[in-house]
Amino acid sequence: MDNVFDYEDIQLIPAKCIVDSRSECDTTVTLGGHTFKLPVVPANMQTIIDEKIAVYLAENGYFYIMHRFQPETRETFIRDMQSRELIASISVGVKAEEYDFILQLAEENLVPEFITIDIAHGHSNAVIAMIKHIKKHLPNSFVIAGNVGTPEAVRELEHAGADATKVGIGPGKVCITKIKTGFGTGGWQLAALRWCAKAASKPIIADGGIRTHGDIAKSVRFGATMVMVGSLFAGHEESPGETFEKDGKLYKEYFGSASEFQKGEKKNVEGKKMYVEHKGSLQDTLTEMEQDLQSSISYAGGKKLDSIRNVDYVIVKNSIFNGDKVY
Numbered sequence: 001m002d003n004v005f006d007y008e009d010i011q012l013i014p015a016k017c018i019v020d021s022r023s024e025c026d027t028t029v030t031l032g033g034h035t036f037k038l039p040v041v042p043a044n045m046q047t048i049i050d051e052k053i054a055v056y057l058a059e060n061g062y063f064y065i066m067h068r069f070q071p072e073t074r075e076t077f078i079r080d081m082q083s084r085e086l087i088a089s090i091s092v093g094v095k096a097e098e099y100d101f102i103l104q105l106a107e108e109n110l111v112p113e114f115i116t117i118d119i120a121h122g123h124s125n126a127v128i129a130m131i132k133h134i135k136k137h138l139p140n141s142f143v144i145a146g147n148v149g150t151p152e153a154v155r156e157l158e159h160a161g162a163d164a165t166k167v168g169i170g171p172g173k174v175c176i177t178k179i180k181t182g183f184g185t186g187g188w189q190l191a192a193l194r195w196c197a198k199a200a201s202k203p204i205i206a207d208g209g210i211r212t213h214g215d216i217a218k219s220v221r222f223g224a225t226m227v228m229v230g231s232l233f234a235g236h237e238e239s240p241g242e243t244f245e246k247d248g249k250l251y252k253e254y255f256g257s258a259s260e261f262q263k264g265e266k267k268n269v270e271g272k273k274m275y276v277e278h279k280g281s282l283q284d285t286l287t288e289m290e291q292d293l294q295s296s297i298s299y300a301g302g303k304k305l306d307s308i309r310n311v312d313y314v315i316v317k318n319s320i321f322n323g324d325k326v327y
């Protein structure tokens with residue numbers, strides 16, 4: 001691998017503006033035959049999304065992926081969403097009971113629009129077998145498979161039938177995989193995204209490591225159709241979990257899906273917990289993301305998201321914050 005870099009090492013180069021107002025710029029994206037307001041999806045983690053947020057996002061034109069950590073609620077969730085004529089987008093694992101769950105959905109003719117296979121090390125026979133199982137029994141569900149970090153993995157999962165692959169092993173804010181195992185795309189997630197996207201023939205979802213709204217535009221530039229975001233969505237009024245007050249400031253918890261807080265035991269722990277400052281309403285953040293991305297599109301010299309995909313860039317190695325890491 002040459003040219004290894006991450007989000008903070010890159011600046012996109014402006015092209016001549018063709019709009020009179022940023023409001024003319026269109027941030028919508030299409031995935032699995034559905035069009036969404038933003039190329040952004042909140043992480044399918046228990047401190048990021050719950051049923052209420054899923055309904056809100058779906059009703060308001062945003063993509064969502066429900067987490068898989070309350071498996072017994074998934075069937076009712078799909079029914080509830082579809083009875084409101086909203087998309088049903090769920091996550092599954094790869095253990096034996098998940099195979100039965102897919103069969104049960106097929107028997108009941110309950111077809112989620114999106115199914116995400118949510119596994120730490122997605123380049124595995126377990127994920128390939130699950131993709132094939134879903135495609136055999138629920139051929140009309142759009143399958144997102146991950147997570148991976150290499151072109152070989154993207155090709156293999158696509159070949160098995162995945163409709164999109166999710167890229168990112170270890171760049172997450174509450175991830176400790178990189179420290180505990182020595183493996184992953186942490187520190188070079190953007191370069192890994194580019195590497196994977198060049199091999200992909202289907203959409204890629206960039207997952208983890210997004211720290212600023214500008215990182216969304218950079219992900220699109222380097223090949224992402226959609227960007228999965230955890231920490232930037234943590235800590236909102238609507239976010240699951242309790243609000244704490246410390247020294248007059250409000251905080252909320254954000255923990256990893258492979259943390260002991262999620263698992264309830266200290267076994268194969270690859271995630272941690274942190275407290276994030278309370279951020280106000282989720283819609284305010286979504287609106288700010290949209291405005292910032294509209295601005296990115298205008299700097300790219302276009303009117304649509306795709307215009308970002310062809311802009312030039314420079315590698316400025318860790319210098320875009322001018323030494324000031326605080327945003």
Ligand SMILES: NC(=O)C1=CN([C@@H]2O[C@H](COP(=O)(O)OP(=O)(O)OC[C@H]3O[C@@H](n4cnc5c(N)ncnc54)[C@H](OP(=O)(O)O)[C@@H]3O)[C@@H](O)[C@H]2O)C=CC1
Pocket residue numbers: 093094095118119120121126147168169170171172175177208256257258268270
């Ligand atoms: N994106 C990322 O960088 C990471 C994300 N996560 C998140 O944490 C959650 C838990 O993930 P995960 O542990 O995969 O899910 P599960 O705990 O559901 O494990 C799924 C299955 O895969 C096996 N497995 C897990 N890791 C490996 C591995 N490295 N090699 C071989 N087999 C493995 C497990 O067995 P056994 O436990 O016995 O090994 C289990 O049978 C997910 O939500 C995932 O997205 C976790 C780490 C990294």
Ligand SMILES: Nc1nc2c(ncn2[C@@H]2O[C@H](COP(=O)(O)O)[C@@H](O)[C@H]2O)c(=O)[nH]1
Pocket residue numbers: 043044045147168169170171172173174175176177178207208209210228229230231232255256257258259270271272
């Ligand atoms: N290594 C781990 N990665 C995890 C864990 N839980 C979630 N994740 C991944 O992080 C992203 C979110 O990243 P962020 O930088 O936006 O906060 C999420 O989508 C997962 O892919 C974990 O316990 N360990």
